[in-house]
Amino acid sequence: MQLKNDLLLRAARGEKTERTPVWLMRQAGRILPEYRAVRESVSGFIELAQTPELAAEVTIQPVDLLGVDAAIIFSDILVIPEAMGLPYEMVEKRGPWFPETVRSEADLKKLRVAEGDNDLKYVIDAIQITKKALNGRVPLIGFAGAPWTIFAYMVEGSGSKTFSKSREKLYRDPVFSHKLLQLITDSTINYLQAQIRAGANLIQIFDSWAGILGPKQYEEFSLRYITQICDAITEVPVTVFAKGAFFAREEMGKLNCETIGLDWNMGIAESSRLIGADKTFQGNLDPAALYGNPDQVRAATIEMMEQFRGIRHIANLGHGVYPDIDPEMVKVFIETVKEFK
Numbered sequence: 001m002q003l004k005n006d007l008l009l010r011a012a013r014g015e016k017t018e019r020t021p022v023w024l025m026r027q028a029g030r031i032l033p034e035y036r037a038v039r040e041s042v043s044g045f046i047e048l049a050q051t052p053e054l055a056a057e058v059t060i061q062p063v064d065l066l067g068v069d070a071a072i073i074f075s076d077i078l079v080i081p082e083a084m085g086l087p088y089e090m091v092e093k094r095g096p097w098f099p100e101t102v103r104s105e106a107d108l109k110k111l112r113v114a115e116g117d118n119d120l121k122y123v124i125d126a127i128q129i130t131k132k133a134l135n136g137r138v139p140l141i142g143f144a145g146a147p148w149t150i151f152a153y154m155v156e157g158s159g160s161k162t163f164s165k166s167r168e169k170l171y172r173d174p175v176f177s178h179k180l181l182q183l184i185t186d187s188t189i190n191y192l193q194a195q196i197r198a199g200a201n202l203i204q205i206f207d208s209w210a211g212i213l214g215p216k217q218y219e220e221f222s223l224r225y226i227t228q229i230c231d232a233i234t235e236v237p238v239t240v241f242a243k244g245a246f247f248a249r250e251e252m253g254k255l256n257c258e259t260i261g262l263d264w265n266m267g268i269a270e271s272s273r274l275i276g277a278d279k280t281f282q283g284n285l286d287p288a289a290l291y292g293n294p295d296q297v298r299a300a301t302i303e304m305m306e307q308f309r310g311i312r313h314i315a316n317l318g319h320g321v322y323p324d325i326d327p328e329m330v331k332v333f334i335e336t337v338k339e340f341k
């Protein structure tokens with residue numbers, strides 16, 4: 001179906017656009033009271049994510065209520081471990097938790113390569129329902145976690161400040177680590193290809209824990225697998241967002257993807273020198289800037305937009321929007337980008 005607003009896709013491909021497209025990472029499910037109302041009608045996050053009609057509804061909320069130029073399918077990066085045989089729970093106020101972890105060869109044997117269409121049918125159904133309901137208004141973004149970030153959760157069993165158990169594995173057992181990373185990568189490629197067949201118009205890879213690896217390990221244990229994913233996804237543009245991977249920007253410039261996400265610690269001009277002119281950048285306002293008053297939010301947004309002048313750009317924050325941000329300030333951010341000349 002023809003998209004009425006394809007700014008995101010044209011900007012990703014480096015084509016000229018009338019204005020810069022804008023959306024927010026974690027725009028679905030963090031800040032809107034309308035989300036909380038839907039969330040309270042079910043037992044929790046997992047039931048919501050696994051009920052395609054409701055997942056579609058909260059995916060579209062930010063398009064209706066905030067005016068963003070893209071929707072991102074409501075799901076989580078942790079659906080991949082579950083589809084591989086490692087279920088997760090979402091503990092209220094604490095985040096994801098895995099009753100079992102993967103730390104030995106015996107644990108590896110219990111895992112399987114996920115098949116997108118079967119093992120993650122509820123996400124695929126949600127994408128199809130969302131596409132129908134969006135009726136071409138804006139593109140739909142599909143996503144997955146980067147293999148390293150998923151590995152970190154599967155070994156650790158939960159979030160962590162240091163992810164020392166998962167990083168221990170890289171040093172003590174690189175053979176195990178590469179086996180698990182390859183299983184995750186194969187599952188992720190299957191999953192992303194199913195998302196694209198269902199109608200996802202762009203794919204984003206979230207490497208949220210990129211910044212806890214050193215440059216050499218990042219190349220060996222993360223970029224190598226992101227490269228496989230980028231090479232396998234040829235039908236739609238791909239965005240790679242590696243939080244904290246300032247040290248890997250030059251290498252990331254060589255990825256077979258259209259867009260690189262920048263966090264707010266990454267200088268814009270410097271990133272442009274390191275990555276080169278043949279990629280679009282996505283980002284990178286400090287999410288905390290939205291704690292300001294409207295004038296401050298406007299000024300911070302304009303300052304960011306000025307720095308991206310002459311650079312291929314999709315406006316966003318430098319990480320997901322924080323849960324306690326006032327939706328009105330999100331609207332000021334979006335309106336300021338849309339009016340920027």
Ligand SMILES: Cc1c2[nH]c(c1CCC(=O)O)Cc1[nH]c(c(CCC(=O)O)c1C)Cc1[nH]c(c(CCC(=O)O)c1C)Cc1[nH]c(c(C)c1CCC(=O)O)C2
Pocket residue numbers: 024025026027028029030039044045072073074075076077078090092094095096143159206208320
């Ligand atoms: C690391 C990571 C996770 N999940 C995700 C990442 C990568 C992005 C990033 O770095 O922020 C990605 C994600 N998670 C969710 C989406 C949906 C679409 C969107 O709004 O962008 C996306 C793109 C829904 C969610 N995922 C989660 C919620 C909150 C669950 C609830 O409603 O109780 C939502 C709406 C739960 C989740 N899921 C995860 C954590 C750490 C948590 C708990 C705290 C939190 O909200 O971030 C893992």
